[in-house]
Each structure stands twice: as structure tokens, then as C-alpha cells.
Amino acid sequence: MKKLTTVALALCLGVSGMALAGCGENGGNENEVYISGSTSVQPLMEKLAAAFEAKHEDIVITVDGGGSGKGITDAQDGLNDFGMSSRALKSSETGVKGVTMATDGIALIVNPECEIDDVTNDEVYHLYADGTAIGGVLTAAISRESGSGTRGAFDELVVNEAGDALVDLTGFADCVQTQNSTGNVMTQIATKGNTNLLGYISMGSVDDTVKVLKYNGVEATVENVVAGNYSLSRPFVIVVKEGAELSEAAQMFYDYIFSEEGQTIVEQNGYIKI
Amino acid sequence: MKSVSILSKENAAKIIFGICAAFSIFAVFAIILFVLYQSIPAFRAVGVLNFLFGSTWLPGWEDRVPEGGAEYSQIFGIAPMIITSLVLTFGAVLLGGLFGVFTAVFMAYYCPEKLGKLHVFSRIPLLRNFPLKGFFRQVINLLASIPSIVIGFFGLVVIVPLIRDMSPNQNGTGVLSAVIVLSLMIVPTVSSLSQNSLEAVPKEYYEGSLGLGNTKDQTVFRTMVPAAKSGILSALILGIGRAVGEAMAVYFVIGGTPGKFPDSLFKPVSSLTVTIVQEMGYASDGSIHKSALIASGFVLLVFVLLINLLLNFIKKDKVGGNSLFSRNLKASAPRAVGYTYRQTGIGQSILRAVSIAFAFIILFALGYLVVFIAVKGIPYLTPQFLFGESSNANVTLAPAFVTTGMIIALTLLIALPLGIGAAIFLNEYSKKGSKFVKTIRLFIDTLAGVPSIVFGLFGMIFFCGICNLNYSIAAGSFTMVLIILPTIIRSTEESLREVPDAMREGALALGSSKVRTIFKIVLPLAIRGIATSVVLSIGRIVGESAALIYTSGSTIRMPNGYGSTGSTFAVLMYRFQVEPVPGLGVNAMYATAVVLLGIVLCLNILVTALQKNLGKGGKEKKPKKESVRLKQESKAAPAAERA
Incomplete structure (x- = not known):
């Protein structure tokens, strides 16, 4: 029994030792690229990473979510190789620079069984601001959480007839719930019977579980965004720490995103290349 | 009287077991102090009263506030x-x-x-x-x-x-x-x-x-x-x-x-x-926002501590009920009662x-x-989704098997000796009714009542931050140790209590030392109770999500050591909710939920089997009354432990 205890103790110490030693190397691996930030950019970044990994088998790219806010602060703190943001950087966000990698529309989505097809900016503003139902059908809406780039862009872009933007409100109507990812918004909207809910997501994330609405009579298509007819659009931004050099692997992936091949993937997935 | 060196084997063992038992006290204080410490910037910037009684929450608005300005008080109210x-x-x-x-x-x-x-x-x-x-x-x-x-x-x-x-x-x-x-x-x-x-x-x-x-x-x-x-x-x-x-x-x-x-x-x-x-995901380090979130965790912790104290107060007099809550029996004056034949008891x-x-x-x-x-999940449980290599192109559950296994191994490796040591101290060394033991019990109960999200915050602050482990499986495991410790202590203590004193007295009379008696006689007899606690702990680890998201991360990658991030099934399920799996969407969640239910079901069957065995074993060795009590207590154990 004594022997057993000794062995167990030794094992215990050994493993914790290993664990601690292992932690020292965390992030130090040359062939690992860590990217964090916007959950709107994430699906595109994962596609790009998958294509890149297929070409460079020795490089592992980890794409984490967390929201644009996290992407930017992680980059500021040097916690990622680069961050993703689904809105332009604010002037208060110093120490990092943003490089636009694609443009994305924000699609207004409803349940496929919903009868509404078209909404105006005023209708959307008032649904979020004071809960005025749209067409008597859309009585509730989903917002994203406050760190979301999609929310930031949406709140700035949705302006009512009087020129007020959602972003200046200190609170939305009682019918507005908050979901903290593109996936959550889609799950809610797509759930059978949820025909009274309006939500918004990245255009590239749209699939057939949801129906996309026209905004001010304009269809949410890549062409309309490029032509400037569809006003709900924002840049996808790569956030890099100022003055810091990317690791070799990160630099390779960074270059790949802006290469012709990378931009083709951007286009194939329903986003607008630069 | 023979003088005994303070460093004798017996004393050393007692001290070690005592430290194991006192660990819960350290843990509770550490949680309170570190969570409080990180809450202070928010309390300072916002003001405690504004924070507690303010009714707006506008975290996006800090950059509209001049640095250090008093207006934080209008942003963070909980x-x-x-x-x-x-x-x-x-x-x-x-x-x-x-x-x-x-x-x-x-x-x-x-x-x-x-x-x-x-x-x-x-x-x-x-x-x-x-x-x-x-x-x-x-x-x-x-x-x-x-x-x-x-x-x-x-x-x-x-x-x-x-x-x-x-x-x-x-x-x-x-x-x-x-x-x-x-x-x-x-x-x-x-x-x-x-x-x-x-x-x-x-x-x-x-x-x-x-x-x-x-x-x-x-x-x-x-x-x-x-x-x-x-x-x-x-x-x-x-x-x-x-x-x-x-x-x-x-x-x-x-x-x-x-x-x-x-x-x-x-x-x-x-x-x-x-x-x-x-x-929490995007509140940046050092910001008032993050501190305000941690401070709301602290407020939660205070609530839980108060509830625990209340519980302790009520538990005090278990048999006759608490003086506050038991009925006073008054001798009522005899009253003339006429015979009524109406039916009562409807x-x-x-x-x-x-x-x-x-x-x-x-x-x-x-x-x-x-x-x-x-029904929703099983069709999507393909071998590819379960065991395929997980990458950006193809997310699978394979890393969760490895991560869950790694966390279980490291957590048990630390928590088992600690928990068993504490249980030994409480049951074998302590004097009945000693203040120290009462305090320890109170703290073990308190630790058991701390919400897992607060454990997550503490792990994030202490293991990831102060111990510099970052998001890692090691940090997640250390956090889980704190979570399962009360389960192990209680369950082990219970089975130690079932070991008849005659066994101890017999061993001591034959000349074996106390430590030897514990390891050779008492522990082997209590082994099934310890095994039960292990199974219960595994269940807790498998089901935990909130505490692990902030300590071991939520990656889809295969971990390559205790220093790397990793996700268990429950954490992956959270991740699938936040970021849908390409091609599977919400179905990936159903499939993961099926795996989780499957594991939980197996563990439950295992616990039942262990307890059935325990009951039988008990009957052979112990007087009958003992084993009946044992059976009753142990049957309710799994549900009670989760509390």
C-alpha cells in the first residue's frame, strides 16, 4: 500500500509538472496561427483556413469567435496572431491597424413561413426602438450583444426618417431579445412557428433555414451591395497589432487571404471581394 | 507519558490529512478574495451603490465616456x-x-x-x-x-x-x-x-x-x-x-x-x-466592463454565501427540527367534541x-x-462526426473524447488524494463536535454551493491569469478540482463512517499503527464508496460547461498536451450553439447532446451497480441495521451530491 501511495504521489507530481511545463510552450509553436474575433467573419475565415491548411499541411490555424470586440482587444494585448472585426475600427481603438479583407452585407432575416417580404428603414428602426409591429406580423426582434461588430454596424446604419440612428438609443424596446452569435440568431428565427421574429445576420451566413427580406425595396444581393443600392453593409477587417511582426505562418496565411485564390473563396461564399 | 516527536510518522500523517481538510477553507477564501479583488476597479469607477442600484447596462458606451469620468455610474448598473x-x-x-x-x-x-x-x-x-x-x-x-x-x-x-x-x-x-x-x-x-x-x-x-x-x-x-x-x-x-x-x-x-x-x-x-x-468573451482585459462582469459574479457569490449560512442555521438541529421552525406543542384544553359522521380527509x-x-x-x-x-440527434451521429479528424473544414467530436479524458485524469489525480485525505481527517482524526471540524464542514458545504460560473471566473482570474496558464486544459482541470472536491469528501466520508469501529479497534489491538490501520483496513473497506465518488465526479466533469469555457477555452482542435486549449462535449455543444458547424448547423448540437446523455446514462447505471454491490457487501459484514441505513443513504446519493 505504501508503495502504491508513493507511486500515486509520484505520478501526481509528474503529471502536474508536465502540465505546467506544457503551459510554458503555449502559443510558442511556430506553425500555429491563432485568430479570434467576430463570429460573422468566422465562417469565412474558417473556409479560408481550411483551404489554406489543405495546401500547407504543417500549419494549424485556430479560428475562435468571441465577437469583434474580443478580436480587437486580443490584438491589442498580443493574444492572437491577428483579430477579426466585422466593423471598421473606432478612433478610440488604438495600437492596432485594420485591413479590410472583404465586404459583407447585413441580411434582415425572418422565418421562412413569415408573410412579410419587404421592410423599410423606418419600420425596422421603430420595431427596435419602440416595438411598433411591422405589418402587424413582426412583433419581436433579435439584437446581437453589445460587443458584436454586426450589431455595431447595424445600429449605425439603421436610421429613421428623422435621422436618428439606433446606436444613439440607450435601450431597445421590450420585445427585443439579445443573442450573442450569428448561430443563436439563426436558430431562434428558424425554429418552427417563430414567424413574428425579425433578426439580422451576415449575408454570407444565410442559408435556407431563414428567409431574407428586402430592405427599402432592394434585395440583399452581392450585386446590390457592390452597386451601393443596399445600404446595410460593412467591411470585414483583419486587425493587426501595430509595430508587431507576424509570425512566418501567420504572414503566409495573411498573404493567402489577399491572394487571388483567397479572394475567390471570399466571393464563392457570398461575400464581396476587395 | 512517552514524549512523541512532532515529526513522527503518525503526526506527519495527521498534519497532511489536516491540510487536505483545511484546503476547502483556503479554496473558499481564495475564491472570495480573488473575485473581489478583480471587482474592485468596477466598484471604484461605478460606485458600489450605483452599481447595485443602477438600472442601465450599456457596455458599448465606455468610449463615449471621458477616461476616469464619473459617468461610468450611468453605464454599469445591475x-x-x-x-x-x-x-x-x-x-x-x-x-x-x-x-x-x-x-x-x-x-x-x-x-x-x-x-x-x-x-x-x-x-x-x-x-x-x-x-x-x-x-x-x-x-x-x-x-x-x-x-x-x-x-x-x-x-x-x-x-x-x-x-x-x-x-x-x-x-x-x-x-x-x-x-x-x-x-x-x-x-x-x-x-x-x-x-x-x-x-x-x-x-x-x-x-x-x-x-x-x-x-x-x-x-x-x-x-x-x-x-x-x-x-x-x-x-x-x-x-x-x-x-x-x-x-x-x-x-x-x-x-x-x-x-x-x-x-x-x-x-x-x-x-x-x-x-x-x-x-465575458469580449470584455477586454483590464477594462471596467470586465471588472463589472466579475463584480456581478461577486454579487452572485455573496447571495450564495448568505443562502449557505441560512442553510447551516436551519440544519443545526436536525432531529427535532429547528427551534424557529418547529411547532410548539401546547396542551390544549379538552373540548367537548360532538360525534360527527362527515367524511374527513378529502x-x-x-x-x-x-x-x-x-x-x-x-x-x-x-x-x-x-x-x-x-430521435433528432442519432441520425447525425456518424462515425465521421464522432471520430473523424477535426479541422476547420470538418468539425468533429474526436477532440472532446481526448480533452474530457485528460481533464478527468488530471482532476481526479489531484482531487482524489486531497478529498480522501480530508475525509480521513474528518472521520478518523477529528474529535466529535470540535470547532475546527465544524468550520471545515461549513466550508465544504459552501464550496459545494458556489455556482459553476463563479468557479469559472475564479479559474480565469487565478489559474489562467495569475498562474499564467492561459486558456489550457491544465487550468480547466485545476478549476474542476475545486468543483468536485466536496463530492469526493462527502461520499468518502460517508463510506468511512460505515466501516464498523470494531475493525479499527481490532487492527489497533493487533499492534498496527493508526496510519497503517487507515490504509490497510479502513480504506479498503470503504473502496466502493470512493469508487462511487469517482463516478459521480466524472459525471460532474462531463456535464460542466460554464466553468470550463473560461478556463480551458472552446477550441475545435485536438489538444496536444495539458498546456493547450481543449473542449469537452458540453463545451463543444456551447460552441456549436455560438458558431454552427458547417453543413450540420443545429443538428450538431442534437448529436452532441445524444453523446452527453449516453455518457450520463452509463455513469448512472454504473453508480447503481456499485451501490447494489455495496449493499450486498454490507450485509455480510455488518449488522443488519447498518446496512439498511447505508442502502437508504447511498441510493439518494447521486441526486443529493449534485446539489
Whole structure:
């Protein structure tokens, strides 16, 4: 029994030792690229990473979510190789620079069984601001959480007839719930019977579980965004720490995103290349 | 008297065991201090009163505030979230408590051992021997061990649409959905503990009441339930502790809009825990926002500590009830009572019907949950999704097998010696009624009551931050050690207590030292109890999500050591919710939920098997009375442990 205890103790110490030693190397691996930030950019970044990994088998790219806010602060703190943001950087966000990698529309989505097809900016503003139902059908809406780039862009872009933007409100109507990812918004909207809910997501994330609405009579298509007819659009931004050099692997992936091949993937997935 | 060196083997062992036992005290203080420490910037910038009583929550607005300006006080106010947490807790304890207590009454008094006892089934050979009571016990245990993330998900896809159809404003998310989900979570806690206390009421009460001519229903509801009320009250308070700290399950169904007061059942609001889950991901290090989130965790912790103290106060006098809550028996003046021949006890008969109905509603809810998730998820459980290599192009569950295994291994490796050491100290070395032991017990109970999201915050601050482990499986495992420690200590202590003193005395009389007696005689006899605690701990680790997301990360990658990040099944399920798997979408969640349910079911069967063995082993070695008590206690253990 004594022997057993000794062995167990030794094992215990050994493993914790290993664990601690292992932690020292965390992030130090040359062939690992860590990217964090916007959950709107994430699906595109994962596609790009998958294509890149297929070409460079020795490089592992980890794409984490967390929201644009996290992407930017992680980059500021040097916690990622680069961050993703689904809105332009604010002037208060110093120490990092943003490089636009694609443009994305924000699609207004409803349940496929919903009868509404078209909404105006005023209708959307008032649904979020004071809960005025749209067409008597859309009585509730989903917002994203406050760190979301999609929310930031949406709140700035949705302006009512009087020129007020959602972003200046200190609170939305009682019918507005908050979901903290593109996936959550889609799950809610797509759930059978949820025909009274309006939500918004990245255009590239749209699939057939949801129906996309026209905004001010304009269809949410890549062409309309490029032509400037569809006003709900924002840049996808790569956030890099100022003055810091990317690791070799990160630099390779960074270059790949802006290469012709990378931009083709951007286009194939329903986003607008630069 | 022979002088004994303080460094003798015996003393060294005692000191080591004592340190193991005192570890819980350190842990509780460390949690309180570090969480408080990180909350101070927010308390300073916002002002404690503004923070507690302010009603706006606008984290995006800091950059509109001049640095260090006083206007933080207008951004971070948690009053609506405190109220929401309290409303949810109150609702859940009302609804879940009602269901829990009535289910307990059903289990204790109305559920026949065998289905054949019911007249309808007595002729059907296959069903006649179906162990109905054992089956119900399994149902409650299973409900207790279903991971909160699975219950939350079930709430999102089943309960929210149901509520939406009832709601006047067609809004399913909000207070009512959250209360239902929380009730589902506290029913097993309340019911198994209430059942324990009902069964502990002396048999004489029952017989006496029947002997006086009461019906069974009258006896149950007028004699037995009042006699067990202090135990039932403790069960309800444990339920409160559980409900106030629950994060993941509520997060799915509440709608998550902070800064709104819960003045309607059908309005999206946010509780203390949910706001932390939603916003912690992107609150930047060192910001007032992050500190404010941690501070809301601290407020939550204070609530839980108060609830624990209250519980301790009520528990004090277990047998006769607490002086505050027990009825004063007054000698009533004899009254002339005329004979009446009206039938009495109709109210109690109705209560019986209610308790049977409630028990079957719980059975139905669990059955529906399991079948619903199995039907939706099993088609997507392909070998590729389970075991394929996980990459950006192709997300699979394979890394979760490895990560879960790694966390279980490291956690148990640390927690088992600590927990067993503590249990040995409490049971073998301590003097009865010593202040030190009482304090330790209080702290172990407190540690058990800390919400997992607060463990997550502490792990993030202490292991990831101060110990510089970053997001890593090691940090996750260390955090899990704190979470499962109370389970291991309690379960081990229980089985140590079952070892007859004669065994110890025999060993000591034969000249073996105390340490030798413990390791050679006592521990081997208690091995099954320890094994049970291991299985229960594994269940806890598998089901944990909130504490791990902030400590071991939520990557989809295969981990390559204890220093790298990794996700368990529950964490992956959270990740799939936040970032849908390409091509699978929500179905990936169903599939992961099936895996989780499968693991939990296996663990439950394992616990039952272990306990059956334990009962048999007990009968051979111990006097009969002992083994009966043992059986009763151990059967309720899994559900109780989760509390």
C-alpha cells in the first residue's frame, strides 16, 4: 500500500509538472496561427483556413469567435496572431491597424413561413426602438450583444426618417431579445412557428433555414451591395497589432487571404471581394 | 507519558490529512478574495451603490465616456439583473419545489415497489415484476445528472416555442421559460433530499397516526410531511442555491437583454449569470466592463454565501427540527367534541392525486427530453462526426473524447488524494463536535454551493491569469478540482463512517499503527464508496460547461498536451450553439447532446451497480441495521451530491 501511495504521489507530481511545463510552450509553436474575433467573419475565415491548411499541411490555424470586440482587444494585448472585426475600427481603438479583407452585407432575416417580404428603414428602426409591429406580423426582434461588430454596424446604419440612428438609443424596446452569435440568431428565427421574429445576420451566413427580406425595396444581393443600392453593409477587417511582426505562418496565411485564390473563396461564399 | 516527536510518522500523517481538510477553507477564501479583488476597479469607477442600484447596462458606451469620468455610474448598473435573478429563483423554487416535494411524497409513500402491486398490472406477467420504485429513483437520478447545457438546449427548442404560443405578445424567451427550465433542474435536488427526510421520520409516527384512525392520506400529509418539514426546508434552500447560480440552462431561454426589469413573464431579460456568459468573451482585459462582469459574479457569490449560512442555521438541529421552525406543542384544553359522521380527509386525498400526477409529469418531461433529443440527434451521429479528424473544414467530436479524458485524469489525480485525505481527517482524526471540524464542514458545504460560473471566473482570474496558464486544459482541470472536491469528501466520508469501529479497534489491538490501520483496513473497506465518488465526479466533469469555457477555452482542435486549449462535449455543444458547424448547423448540437446523455446514462447505471454491490457487501459484514441505513443513504446519493 505504501508503495502504491508513493507511486500515486509520484505520478501526481509528474503529471502536474508536465502540465505546467506544457503551459510554458503555449502559443510558442511556430506553425500555429491563432485568430479570434467576430463570429460573422468566422465562417469565412474558417473556409479560408481550411483551404489554406489543405495546401500547407504543417500549419494549424485556430479560428475562435468571441465577437469583434474580443478580436480587437486580443490584438491589442498580443493574444492572437491577428483579430477579426466585422466593423471598421473606432478612433478610440488604438495600437492596432485594420485591413479590410472583404465586404459583407447585413441580411434582415425572418422565418421562412413569415408573410412579410419587404421592410423599410423606418419600420425596422421603430420595431427596435419602440416595438411598433411591422405589418402587424413582426412583433419581436433579435439584437446581437453589445460587443458584436454586426450589431455595431447595424445600429449605425439603421436610421429613421428623422435621422436618428439606433446606436444613439440607450435601450431597445421590450420585445427585443439579445443573442450573442450569428448561430443563436439563426436558430431562434428558424425554429418552427417563430414567424413574428425579425433578426439580422451576415449575408454570407444565410442559408435556407431563414428567409431574407428586402430592405427599402432592394434585395440583399452581392450585386446590390457592390452597386451601393443596399445600404446595410460593412467591411470585414483583419486587425493587426501595430509595430508587431507576424509570425512566418501567420504572414503566409495573411498573404493567402489577399491572394487571388483567397479572394475567390471570399466571393464563392457570398461575400464581396476587395 | 512517552514524549512523541512532532515529526513522527503518525503526526506527519495527521498534519497532511489536516491540510487536505483545511484546503476547502483556503479554496473558499481564495475564491472570495480573488473575485473581489478583480471587482474592485468596477466598484471604484461605478460606485458600489450605483452599481447595485443602477438600472442601465450599456457596455458599448465606455468610449463615449471621458477616461476616469464619473459617468461610468450611468453605464454599469445591475439592479435589473439582480431582480431578474431573484425572480427566477423565486419562481423556480415555487414551481420546482412544489413538484419536487410532491414527487418526494409519491416516492416515499405511494409508489409501489413492483408494478404488480397495482391491480391493473397484477395479471400481466411481463410487467408484474417491473420495479416501479427503483425505476422512479433512476429517473430522478438521471434528471439530476443531465448536463445543464442539454436542459437549456431542450428549453430552447421545445419549451420556448410552447411558451410563445401561450404568450400574448408571441414571445417565448423570457422569465417564464427560464423558470420552467430552472424548475426542471431543481426538482431532482428537492425531491431526493425531501424523500430522505420523509423516510427518516420515525415509523412510529406513521403507525400511531393510522392507529388513531386516520386514513393513509391524512397520515402522510398531516403527520409525516409536517414532521419532515425542516428537512424539506433544507432541500428547498439547496434548490434556491442551485437556481440562483445556474447559468448555461438559463442563457439559452431567457432572451438575454440586460438592463430590463422583469415586469412581464414574456419579456426578454437577463440575469446576473447570463450577462456574464454573454459578455465575458469580449470584455477586454483590464477594462471596467470586465471588472463589472466579475463584480456581478461577486454579487452572485455573496447571495450564495448568505443562502449557505441560512442553510447551516436551519440544519443545526436536525432531529427535532429547528427551534424557529418547529411547532410548539401546547396542551390544549379538552373540548367537548360532538360525534360527527362527515367524511374527513378529502383534501388529503386530493393532495395524493396531485403527488401522483406531479411524479408522472416529471417522468413524462424526462422521457420526452431523452426521446426528443435521441430521435433528432442519432441520425447525425456518424462515425465521421464522432471520430473523424477535426479541422476547420470538418468539425468533429474526436477532440472532446481526448480533452474530457485528460481533464478527468488530471482532476481526479489531484482531487482524489486531497478529498480522501480530508475525509480521513474528518472521520478518523477529528474529535466529535470540535470547532475546527465544524468550520471545515461549513466550508465544504459552501464550496459545494458556489455556482459553476463563479468557479469559472475564479479559474480565469487565478489559474489562467495569475498562474499564467492561459486558456489550457491544465487550468480547466485545476478549476474542476475545486468543483468536485466536496463530492469526493462527502461520499468518502460517508463510506468511512460505515466501516464498523470494531475493525479499527481490532487492527489497533493487533499492534498496527493508526496510519497503517487507515490504509490497510479502513480504506479498503470503504473502496466502493470512493469508487462511487469517482463516478459521480466524472459525471460532474462531463456535464460542466460554464466553468470550463473560461478556463480551458472552446477550441475545435485536438489538444496536444495539458498546456493547450481543449473542449469537452458540453463545451463543444456551447460552441456549436455560438458558431454552427458547417453543413450540420443545429443538428450538431442534437448529436452532441445524444453523446452527453449516453455518457450520463452509463455513469448512472454504473453508480447503481456499485451501490447494489455495496449493499450486498454490507450485509455480510455488518449488522443488519447498518446496512439498511447505508442502502437508504447511498441510493439518494447521486441526486443529493449534485446539489
